[in-house]
Amino acid sequence: MTRSEIEAQLKTIIKPYVQNEEAFENLSPETDMLQDLQINSAHLVDIILDMEEHFDIEIDDETAEKMLTVGEAITATENLLDKKD
Amino acid sequence: MSLLKTIVQQLPYAHPFLFVDELTHVDEQGCKGFYTFKKDEYFYQGHFENHPVTPGVILTECMAQIGLVCLGIYLVGSDKLKVKGSVAHLKSTDVSQSGPAPSRTVSKAENEGQTAFVFSESNVLFEKAVYPGEKVKVISTKKYWRLGKLKCRVEMYNEAGERVCSGELSGIITKS
Numbered sequence: 001m002t003r004s005e006i007e008a009q010l011k012t013i014i015k016p017y018v019q020n021e022e023a024f025e026n027l028s029p030e031t032d033m034l035q036d037l038q039i040n041s042a043h044l045v046d047i048i049l050d051m052e053e054h055f056d057i058e059i060d061d062e063t064a065e066k067m068l069t070v071g072e073a074i075t076a077t078e079n080l081l082d083k084k085d
Numbered sequence: 086m087s088l089l090k091t092i093v094q095q096l097p098y099a100h101p102f103l104f105v106d107e108l109t110h111v112d113e114q115g116c117k118g119f120y121t122f123k124k125d126e127y128f129y130q131g132h133f134e135n136h137p138v139t140p141g142v143i144l145t146e147c148m149a150q151i152g153l154v155c156l157g158i159y160l161v162g163s164d165k166l167k168v169k170g171s172v173a174h175l176k177s178t179d180v181s182q183s184g185p186a187p188s189r190t191v192s193k194a195e196n197e198g199q200t201a202f203v204f205s206e207s208n209v210l211f212e213k214a215v216y217p218g219e220k221v222k223v224i225s226t227k228k229y230w231r232l233g234k235l236k237c238r239v240e241m242y243n244e245a246g247e248r249v250c251s252g253e254l255s256g257i258i259t260k261s
Contacts, residue, residue: 042205042257045234064232 001081006055006074013050014070017043029071047073055081092158093118096150097202101127104147111159115227115237118151121220129217139215144241144250145207152225152239153256154202160230161200161258201259205234209252213243220244233258 011027018024019038023031033039039047048064051057051073057080059067067073086094089108096105108118122139129137215221221241228236235258240251 040205042234042255045232049229049231061232 001078003074003078006077006081007070009054010051010070010073010077013054014039014047017047027070029069029074031070032068033070033073034068051077057081057084088159092155092162095158096154098150102146104143104150105155108151108155111156113160113163113227115225116152116156116159117222117224118155119220119222120147120151122215122217124217126217137217139217139219141209141211141250144211144215144221145209145252145254147221148209148223148225148239148241148250148252149204149207149254149256151223152237153204153235153254156225156227156237157202157235157256157258160235161260199260203257203259204254205257206236206255207252209250209254211250213247213249215243215249221249228253233260 007027011024014033014037015024017037017039019040020036023036023038031037033044033047034041044067045064048059048067052059055077057077059076059080063076063080067076089111092111093105093108096103098104104120105118106120108116110117126139126143128140128143132138132140221243223239223241225237225239228238230236234255236253236255238251239254241249243249
């Protein structure tokens with residue numbers, strides 16, 4: 001799966017939790033999920049679980065805690081998908 | 086003292102905002118407890134005037150105190166047991182807190198090693214009224230406990246066995 005494919009699917013996953021639509025429209029790898037998208041920190045856990053289910057990967061706690069920007073989430077997913085193949 | 090009583094004793098609430106009389110079951114998957122709404126609870130004075138009915142927010146609070154906080158205290162304690170292999174940690178200085186607070190507020194956690202419990206989400210459906218003097222049973226089933234977040238499906242029943250409300254509640258447990 002390419003980075004842009006991962007990004008498109010990740011956007012679908014995070015959309016329900018986004019509270020700043022404008023930042024979501026202008027999404028970039030640097031977009032911070034808490035600061036920019038104003039996602040509630042409690043919902044970050046739901047996003048991690050949704051990603052695990054959707055991509056069929058296991059995200060350990062240490063990796064999860066580092067996934068604060070969209071780019072970091074894409075990279076983590078990319079790495080975990082690579083390991084699977 | 087039994088584990089169940091120890092958990093109730095560790096709840097950070099007090100009169101008039103403690104809505105747990107007894108916890109009767111707890112394990113990794115969920116818990117069960119009871120509360121009787123006393124006829125002289127303070128909120129009956131105004132909800133409603135001359136027609137006392139337990140407010141939905143209080144039912145929600147009761148479900149959260151039993152279903153989330155009691156279970157959370159147990160899960161945090163059993164995590165510590167797994168890590169440190171000592172029973173003493175379940176009776177340590179854990180302080181939990183729940184309530185309609187912003188999700189990233191951490192209070193009562195000034196001292197090292199304390200635990201703060203913050204109510205983060207609720208989605209509750211109310212089906213029956215609960216009147217003064219009624220005893221309710223709360224059953225909580227864990228949906229997940231991950232990265233410090235506890236999410237549960239919680240149901241409340243009256244003494245007739247009718248479901249009075251149910252829903253999904255979540256809280257964040259932070260350790261300092």
